Amino acid sequence: MKVYEFGNIENPKLLMLHGMACTWKQNFGQVIEKLKEQFYLIIPAYDGHNPDENKDFTSIAQTASEIDDYIIKNHNGKIYASYGLSMGANILVEVLSNQKIQMEKAIIDAPYFVPFPSWFVKPISKLIASVGVKVLRNPKKLNPIAIYLMTGSTSKDYGEEMISSSVFLELTKKTIYNAYYDDHVQYIHKSIKNTNVQVICWCGSKESWAIKSINSLKNFIPQLQEKQLEGFKHGELIFKHSDQFIVELKAALLPTLVG
Numbered sequence: 001m002k003v004y005e006f007g008n009i010e011n012p013k014l015l016m017l018h019g020m021a022c023t024w025k026q027n028f029g030q031v032i033e034k035l036k037e038q039f040y041l042i043i044p045a046y047d048g049h050n051p052d053e054n055k056d057f058t059s060i061a062q063t064a065s066e067i068d069d070y071i072i073k074n075h076n077g078k079i080y081a082s083y084g085l086s087m088g089a090n091i092l093v094e095v096l097s098n099q100k101i102q103m104e105k106a107i108i109d110a111p112y113f114v115p116f117p118s119w120f121v122k123p124i125s126k127l128i129a130s131v132g133v134k135v136l137r138n139p140k141k142l143n144p145i146a147i148y149l150m151t152g153s154t155s156k157d158y159g160e161e162m163i164s165s166s167v168f169l170e171l172t173k174k175t176i177y178n179a180y181y182d183d184h185v186q187y188i189h190k191s192i193k194n195t196n197v198q199v200i201c202w203c204g205s206k207e208s209w210a211i212k213s214i215n216s217l218k219n220f221i222p223q224l225q226e227k228q229l230e231g232f233k234h235g236e237l238i239f240k241h242s243d244q245f246i247v248e249l250k251a252a253l254l255p256t257l258v259g
Contacts, residue, residue: 001066002053003044003074007036012080014039014253015071015103017088019235020179021132023049023168027085030242038254042079044070048175049168057175060087060182064094071101081105081253086112086235087183093217096197097189105253109202110234113188113213121184129177136169166239192220199224200252204232 018027048057084092089111203210238245
């Protein structure tokens with residue numbers, strides 16, 4: 001797993017974890033230049049999601065462990081804050097549960113913690129991987145069923161243009177299977193109860209699974225702060241409203257510098 005860093009290392013260190021099926025550039029490319037003015041950005045590129053490496057994604061736990069090791073080796077195990085979106089949010093929760101690195105704040109954006117039994121998820125993951133590869137190789141042949149299997153929505157927002165611009169088209173069947181499967185069986189570790197990190201949870205008001213997942217996190221971290229963005233869907237804040245994303249992020253992490 002490669003890690004990319006941007007900015008002045010004297011600035012507060014911000015770990016940014018991207019979502020499933022996209023590259024770090026697709027997820028964060030539009031905000032890096034502005035964020036690096038006030039943060040030192042640390043952005044891992046997961047295996048299977050990086051055009052510069054020929055590897056498959058293995059698991060959320062393995063990815064979190066590699067991130068822990070990298071921060072310990074390269075930053076003495078200390079950062080200021082972290083942000084994770086979608087599967088990146090699940091990876092971040094794993095990092096918080098491991099308690100191997102120190103940070104003050106963590107933003108968990110649109111997590112998924114509604115685990116299903118493995119016997120149920122395995123065949124669905126195989127179907128998603130099979131359909132997903134065909135869709136990625138030829139987005140023009142999208143149909144409502146394929147869109148639903150890939151995104152959980154039949155909205156036109158998830159058509160050919162979005163797939164081509166926001167999804168890594170070189171994902172392998174194995175990476176899709178492993179990522180989708182792991183994301184849908186992951187549970188919250190009890191060890192996260194011991195975290196001393198200030199946890200902030202975001203989601204769109206139209207993200208029913210994320211809302212349920214945040215409610216599950218509250219059972220472990222009752223003091224977490226929650227913010228729902230009215231009318232927003234999954235990933236819409238950063239992908240469609242990147243300027244607002246920057247404002248929200250700075251307000252949450254650097255409140256004394258905003259307003």
